[in-house]
Structures are given as C-alpha cells and as structure tokens.
Amino acid sequence: MNSNKKELSPEQCEELIGTLKTRFDKNSDRHKGIEWTKVEAKLKANAEKLWSLDEMESTGGEPDVVGYDEKTNEYIFYDCSAESPKGRRSICYDHEALEARKEHKPENSAIEMAADMGIQLLTEDQYKELQQLGNFDMKTSSWIITPVAIRKLGGALFCDRRYNHVFLYHNGAESYYAARGFRGCLRV
Structure with a gap:
C-alpha cells in the first residue's frame, strides 16, 4: 500500500x-x-x-x-476481480476481532484496511448486485458489512458464489482464511 x-x-x-x-x-x-x-x-x-x-x-x-x-x-x-482481491486476504473482520485474537493474529482487518484505503466494504445487497454482473468469488469468499446486532454477538458475515448461487454465511469476526478477503465500493 x-x-x-x-x-x-x-x-x-x-x-x-x-x-x-x-x-x-x-x-x-x-x-x-x-x-x-x-x-x-x-x-x-x-x-x-x-x-x-x-x-x-x-x-x-x-x-x-x-x-x-x-x-x-x-x-x-x-x-470486479474474479476472486476476492489477493492483496486483501487472510484478514479478520474488524479491529475489535483482531485485538481479541490471543495468538496467530492476522496482519490486519477488513474494516481497518478499507478505511485506510478510503473505501467501504460491500453490503449484502451490493454483493448481490455485483454477482448480477458476472460470476465472482467462485473459489474465494469476501467479508461484507455486518449488521451491528450480529457483530455485537461476535459474528461477521461473508459471501461467495458456489453452484451458480450466491451464499451468505456467518463466522466469528476474529476468524481469517487464506481464501477470504473483502471487496470494496467507492463513489466518485
């Protein structure tokens, strides 16, 4: 960066x-x-x-x-990369989740990284709109904006596309995987 x-x-x-x-x-x-x-x-x-x-x-x-x-x-x-952006993977959801990890912390979080870049994570609706334009995240997944009520309980949401269908999932916000990153939105 x-x-x-x-x-x-x-x-x-x-x-x-x-x-x-x-x-x-x-x-x-x-x-x-x-x-x-x-x-x-x-x-x-x-x-x-x-x-x-x-x-x-x-x-x-x-x-x-x-x-x-x-x-x-x-x-x-x-x-609009075919898979979740490579330079934004292996990160947890937000700073709170990053701080909650006692060991094996990822380098960053999706929310912090997006803020540093001056962009927003996609919402669920935006993610579904993107999927109308092509087939994205066929092998990866992407964190999306998580409702406050879910985040307060320790969870976070992510999406991907499998079997010609867009799926919405949940995970602990502190989790991170090599195949999960985030997609951003910018208004100009």
Whole structure:
C-alpha cells in the first residue's frame, strides 16, 4: 500500500486512468449508458478518490464502474476481480476481532484496511448486485458489512458464489482464511 500521502503523481494518475479505461471498455455490460469521458472528468477532479482507486487496483481488486447515482452525481466503483482481491486476504473482520485474537493474529482487518484505503466494504445487497454482473468469488469468499446486532454477538458475515448461487454465511469476526478477503465500493 502507499504511504500516508493520499495523492498520486501525474504519471501515476495517467497510468491508472488508462488501466481503468481499458477495463471500462472491455466490460461495457457492467455500465450500460455510462460515458467514459464523464467518468474520467470526475476522476481527474478527485485526486483522493483516484488514490483510493489506485489502492483498490494495487491490492488486486480490478475496480470498475458498476453504476451511477443521479441523486448524488456519483459514479460507483466495485472491485470486479474474479476472486476476492489477493492483496486483501487472510484478514479478520474488524479491529475489535483482531485485538481479541490471543495468538496467530492476522496482519490486519477488513474494516481497518478499507478505511485506510478510503473505501467501504460491500453490503449484502451490493454483493448481490455485483454477482448480477458476472460470476465472482467462485473459489474465494469476501467479508461484507455486518449488521451491528450480529457483530455485537461476535459474528461477521461473508459471501461467495458456489453452484451458480450466491451464499451468505456467518463466522466469528476474529476468524481469517487464506481464501477470504473483502471487496470494496467507492463513489466518485
């Protein structure tokens, strides 16, 4: 991950925008009716959001535009990598869960890592929306935002896709697995 400086150099910006445009063009079914020139203008006007997209990209998320919110005039990006982003796996759910582990602690937690990146974990509904765009997490799973009532009892939620069906599961928030990471959402 990058340092505390949440800004990319002009060269890094152009390289990232080129990567995002290539992905946008290759996956036009994810964002019907959205024009790249408008997305690009928004990206260039939001350096910190571009930094967050770079964090998503550098951890293996392959972010792409999946929608547009007319009320807020924001483009919505989700991690669209085939599997849960490789650079965000083997982590527990949140800081409280990380601190609760007495031994074999993971390096980080999904909630903290997302906050550091300037993104949000997907909600259950967002995860299901993503799965309408393709088949994701066929071999991995992804933590999702967990309702407070479940988290207070020590649990956390994650999803995956198996048998051509999207599944929602629970686990102890302190658990972590090599095949479980998280997917993020960013509004620009």
